[in-house]
Amino acid sequence: MEQIWQTLEGLSPAGNLFTPESIVLSLLLAFILGQVLAWVYYATHVGMSYSKSFVQSLILITVVVAMVMAVIGSNIITAFGLMGALAIIRFRNIIKDTRDIAFIFCSLVVGMAAGSQRYATAIVGTIILSLIALYLHMVGFGSRRPHNGFFRFCLPGQIGPDHPIPRILKRFCSSFILISVQDTGRAGRAEYAYQLVIRNVAKNELMLSELEKVEGIEDVSLTMQEQLLEV
Numbered sequence: 725m726e727q728i729w730q731t732l733e734g735l736s737p738a739g740n741l742f743t744p745e746s747i748v749l750s751l752l753l754a755f756i757l758g759q760v761l762a763w764v765y766y767a768t769h770v771g772m773s774y775s776k777s778f779v780q781s782l783i784l785i786t787v788v789v790a791m792v793m794a795v796i797g798s799n800i801i802t803a804f805g806l807m808g809a810l811a812i813i814r815f816r817n818i819i820k821d822t823r824d825i826a827f828i829f830c831s832l833v834v835g836m837a838a839g840s841q842r843y844a845t846a847i848v849g850t851i852i853l854s855l856i857a858l859y860l861h862m863v864g865f866g867s868r869r870p871h872n873g874f875f876r877f878c879l880p881g882q883i884g885p886d887h888p889i890p891r892i893l894k895r896f897c898s899s900f901i902l903i904s905v906q907d908t909g910r911a912g913r914a915e916y917a918y919q920l921v922i923r924n925v926a927k928n929e930l931m932l933s934e935l936e937k938v939e940g941i942e943d944v945s946l947t948m949q950e951q952l953l954e955v
Contacts, residue, residue, distance in 0.1 A: 746841060747794045751787055754838040757850045758786030758831060764854045765827050768861035773821055782827055786835040793839025872949040875900075875918040877935070878908060878942040883916065888938050896931040898923050915943075 762782045819825055830853050837846035860866070875893075883889055883902075893900045897920045904917040922928065928946060936944055 749843075750790050750794060750838050750841060753843060753846060754786045754790035754835050755783065757834050757838060757846055758783035760850050760854055761786065761827060761830055761834065764857050768857050770861075771821070773824075778824065782831045785828065785831040786838070789832055789835025790839030793836055873920045873922055874947045874949070875920050876915065876943070876945045876947075878910075878913050878915050879938075880911070880913050880940050882914075889935065889941075892931065892934050892938075893918070893920065895934075896923060896927055897921055913942075 762779045765782060766779055819828070830850075834846050834850050834853075837843075837849060879889075890900075899921045901919045902916065903919050904915075906915045906917075907913075908915050922931075925948070932944060932946060935941065
């Protein structure tokens with residue numbers, strides 16, 4: 725491992741001299757590593773908030789930061805000048821997913837490492853970050869079991885203890901709570917809302933088919949809480 729690290733460090737110019745060749749190498753490396761991060765984000769993204777422009781921005785951010793590091797070099801005056809120039813810019817895009825923020829920080833750090841000619845750190849860091857992101861995606865780390873859901877439907881009259889709906893819910897849910905009952909104003913029909921803790925989401929369709937057989941039930945809707953959090 726130490727030999728591999730020394731080989732990667734040997735790619736860096738002696739004394740971190742910013743020659744044209746080293747700058748081109750830094751930008752090319754930032755472009756390649758930025759694509760790796762973008763592909764990992766693309767492969768592990770879950771939800772409806774996917775954006776093509778965001779994926780492309782991960783690559784551009786990595787290259788731009790590498791270029792900024794090359795411009796700064798070891799000149800502290802240039803560094804303060806760039807900080808002042810960037811402070812003028814106002815970014816108004818709102819990033820809703822904290823995971824997207826994490827990938828932006830990854831792009832920034834990898835770009836800084838590549839731009840400052842710390843090639844070994846940039847390559848090894850990108851590999852480790854990518855493996856961590858793939859691991860978290862594959863094992864579903866952070867997902868809660870059992871699944872929480874919201875069940876809504878319209879029904880005439882009231883639901884008593886012997887009504888078929890509670891019996892069906894007991895078969896498929898470990899627990900369920902009636903959270904609201906609202907009058908729809910349509911011939912005594914009421915809208916019921918339940919919070920469910922479902923044992924097995926693979927049987928959701930079977931549960932809904934059983935519920936739809938109940939006499940008088942309408943507007944059946946089941947929303948999983950996990951799906952709402954990923955939008």
